[in-house]
Amino acid sequence: MKVKAAVLEQLNTPLIIEEIELDEPKDKEVLVKIAAIGMCHSDIHCIKGDLSVPLPIVLGHEAAGTVEKAGSSVTGLQPGDKVVVTVAPYCGQCPACMMGVPSSCEMDPQTAMLMGTLADGTKRLKRQNGDELNHFMAQSSFAEYAVVERSATVKVRDDAPLDVVCMLGCGASTGIGAVINKARVQAGKSVAVFGCGGVGLAAIMAAKLVGAHPIVAVDLLDSKLEMARELGATHLVNASQEDPVTKIAVDCEGGVDYSFESIGSTDVMTQAFHSVYPRPGGMAVVLGLAPIGATFSIEAWRFMRELVVTGCTVGSIKPQLDIPRYVNLFMEGKLPLDRLVSARYSLEQINEAVKDTLEGKVMRGVITF
Numbered sequence: 001m002k003v004k005a006a007v008l009e010q011l012n013t014p015l016i017i018e019e020i021e022l023d024e025p026k027d028k029e030v031l032v033k034i035a036a037i038g039m040c041h042s043d044i045h046c047i048k049g050d051l052s053v054p055l056p057i058v059l060g061h062e063a064a065g066t067v068e069k070a071g072s073s074v075t076g077l078q079p080g081d082k083v084v085v086t087v088a089p090y091c092g093q094c095p096a097c098m099m100g101v102p103s104s105c106e107m108d109p110q111t112a113m114l115m116g117t118l119a120d121g122t123k124r125l126k127r128q129n130g131d132e133l134n135h136f137m138a139q140s141s142f143a144e145y146a147v148v149e150r151s152a153t154v155k156v157r158d159d160a161p162l163d164v165v166c167m168l169g170c171g172a173s174t175g176i177g178a179v180i181n182k183a184r185v186q187a188g189k190s191v192a193v194f195g196c197g198g199v200g201l202a203a204i205m206a207a208k209l210v211g212a213h214p215i216v217a218v219d220l221l222d223s224k225l226e227m228a229r230e231l232g233a234t235h236l237v238n239a240s241q242e243d244p245v246t247k248i249a250v251d252c253e254g255g256v257d258y259s260f261e262s263i264g265s266t267d268v269m270t271q272a273f274h275s276v277y278p279r280p281g282g283m284a285v286v287l288g289l290a291p292i293g294a295t296f297s298i299e300a301w302r303f304m305r306e307l308v309v310t311g312c313t314v315g316s317i318k319p320q321l322d323i324p325r326y327v328n329l330f331m332e333g334k335l336p337l338d339r340l341v342s343a344r345y346s347l348e349q350i351n352e353a354v355k356d357t358l359e360g361k362v363m364r365g366v367i368t369f
């Protein structure tokens with residue numbers, strides 16, 4: 001079928017809107033009519049070349065829409081069902097999946113993410129002239145329709161607004177899951193969140209929901225810090241004006257119980273670790289994606305106090321279980337995800353969305369169809 005899509009032809013050039021050819025879903029796949037998709041920093045990393053993907057490519061990996069057609073062996077989905085399309089398809093059979101961490105699935109779905117194919121290692125996208133186009137994160141949803149693996153789709157309730165819950169496909173689930181699933185922050189524990197974009201703000205609202213206190217927000221922009229305050233931060237640190245490690249030590253009795261790094265900066269990872277009070281149970285959780293090969297250093301003596309530094313991919317969520325829970329929490333007003341959507345764009349305006357995200361003008365820009 002013919003679909004309109006945004007194609008990245010070369011690094012650091014505007015995306016090109018063109019009509020392309022999308023092949024039918026195979027047995028285990030689903031054709032989704034995209035209703036909304038968030039602009040995530042990983043898409044921007046690809047445009048800038050910080051994340052290496054084969055070109056030309058259709059980016060986009062934080063979508064929601066309705067099921068148009070399901071493959072012959074797909075169960076539990078009907079045409080017309082509303083779905084969030086997650087960034088993390090999984091096999092269900094590898095060691096990571098069987099340990100209950102499908103977001104770190106070790107089989108094909110994950111290796112396909114940056115290789116330009118869908119989860120089964122093949123492609124469904126072509127240009128009108130027959131040239132193949134590459135997929136991104138086994139999804140490619142900067143387009144009117146996308147074919148994705150069944151495991152990447154999560155059915156959500158009919159009354160869920162897709163232009164908000166699409167963020168649960170990647171950024172919002174990353175921030176919420178890091179607090180609720182990975183760190184399991186308890187009421188009264190202190191939290192610092194480094195970076196107040198979509199991921200960091202989602203972490204802050206989750207920290208508020210579980211009763212964390214104090215909640216420190218760290219960013220370089222006062223506008224983002226102000227939003228962090230509105231969503232639950234009790235202390236704000238502008239890291240362009242003061243050292244966050246020192247400030248957190250002063251404000252939080254020597255340091256916080258949990259810190260979350262949502263930027264992907266190795267310098268900030270160091271700060272996040274050093275902001276944790278040296279006490280057993282203290283944990284620094286890294287959510288941001290740093291360039292491949294980048295390293296960071298931390299004071300090793302802190303391990304003598306049994307501190308933990310850990311990664312957390314897509315919030316360590318179990319998509320089929322957690323995304324419907326997060327949708328319910330949003331619908332009940334307990335996770336105000338709608339506050340993260342600060343701009344909406346048409347597909348034709350996608351380059352504006354890229355620019356605004358790059359300049360930090362928006363928390364989350366969402367493209368709607």
Ligand SMILES: [Zn+2]
Pocket residue numbers: 040041042043061062087170171
């Ligand atoms: Zn993302």
Ligand SMILES: [Zn+2]
Pocket residue numbers: 090091092093094095096097102104105106107
């Ligand atoms: Zn797996």
